[in-house]
Amino acid sequence: MHGGGIDPLVRxxxxxxxxxxxxxxxxxxxxxxxxxxxxxxxxLEVSSMRLPLAPRALGPRKRLPALAASDPDERAAAxxxxxxxxxAGVAAGVRWALLDLxxxxxxxxxxxxxxxxxRRELDRGEAGASELELGRDVRxxxxxxxxxxxxxxxxxxxxxxxxxGVTLALxxxxxxxxxxxxxxxxxxxxxxxxxxxxxLWAPARxxxxxxxxxxxxxxxxxxxAAAAAAALETDAVGxxxxxxxxxxxxxxxxxxxxxxPRDAPIIVSGYPDSTDAEIxxxxxxxxxxxxxxxxxx
Numbered sequence: 001m002h003g004g005g006i007d008p009l010v011r012x013x014x015x016x017x018x019x020x021x022x023x024x025x026x027x028x029x030x031x032x033x034x035x036x037x038x039x040x041x042x043x044l045e046v047s048s049m050r051l052p053l054a055p056r057a058l059g060p061r062k063r064l065p066a067l068a069a070s071d072p073d074e075r076a077a078a079x080x081x082x083x084x085x086x087x088a089g090v091a092a093g094v095r096w097a098l099l100d101l102x103x104x105x106x107x108x109x110x111x112x113x114x115x116x117x118x119r120r121e122l123d124r125g126e127a128g129a130s131e132l133e134l135g136r137d138v139r140x141x142x143x144x145x146x147x148x149x150x151x152x153x154x155x156x157x158x159x160x161x162x163x164x165g166v167t168l169a170l171x172x173x174x175x176x177x178x179x180x181x182x183x184x185x186x187x188x189x190x191x192x193x194x195x196x197x198x199x200l201w202a203p204a205r206x207x208x209x210x211x212x213x214x215x216x217x218x219x220x221x222x223x224x225a226a227a228a229a230a231a232l233e234t235d236a237v238g239x240x241x242x243x244x245x246x247x248x249x250x251x252x253x254x255x256x257x258x259x260x261p262r263d264a265p266i267i268v269s270g271y272p273d274s275t276d277a278e279i280x281x282x283x284x285x286x287x288x289x290x291x292x293x294x295x296x297x
Contacts, residue, residue, distance in 0.1 A: 020045030052081035066102025174209025198229020244270025
């Protein structure tokens, strides 16, 4: 975005037959004044966005405040940014907001476990298995604190979202570092029953979690699919889940697609170096996936 502007993406989306553009984390709040009119002029919708967005490009060693932070002041700063972005988005027609609640720091990093995975050292009995077990134990110990922080932030976002006609979509994380985890996300959904809240169906993230060896029961995956309010379609390769559909792998053991609410966003995403032809193929493949009837079991 900040290298070539929004116009190349607008052209690629229009040529691919996409109906709109999702306002994702590559944008900052300062961009929206120029970006949204360009999308609308091209005849594309702006129905979904990520929240919160940074107010401006972050400097070195700076990060966005997190909705799941342990510090209430940091959570309050994240909520303020989310509400500012929500107001800007609603004016452009946004009706779904994909919440980014942040990540958790563990004594083992994603990059470190990625290296162990590549060397096939995460299997039981290998030296890397102890690192994975350590990460699991610490993440489990943090679960209650993280759930409380997520609940605190959702209590302050749910009513403003409802008054603006916006549905919030929680990421159902599968990896150790994602917040909330799939189990935590389902618990939050139950706690906020009746609020404009659903889950984000992101199958590639679940594939990456299974590659990591995390226990994801089929019943829990099915529950996430049933509660989905939006879909983020990417492919995975090992522990990486950000590939444009068609450029990675797809786990046939996962549900083909969830039964989404009417007009819910289906977001096709990938890395910035994707070509226009790859984007067009991905949009066509995802469109066919969601239009094709799923046989009854």
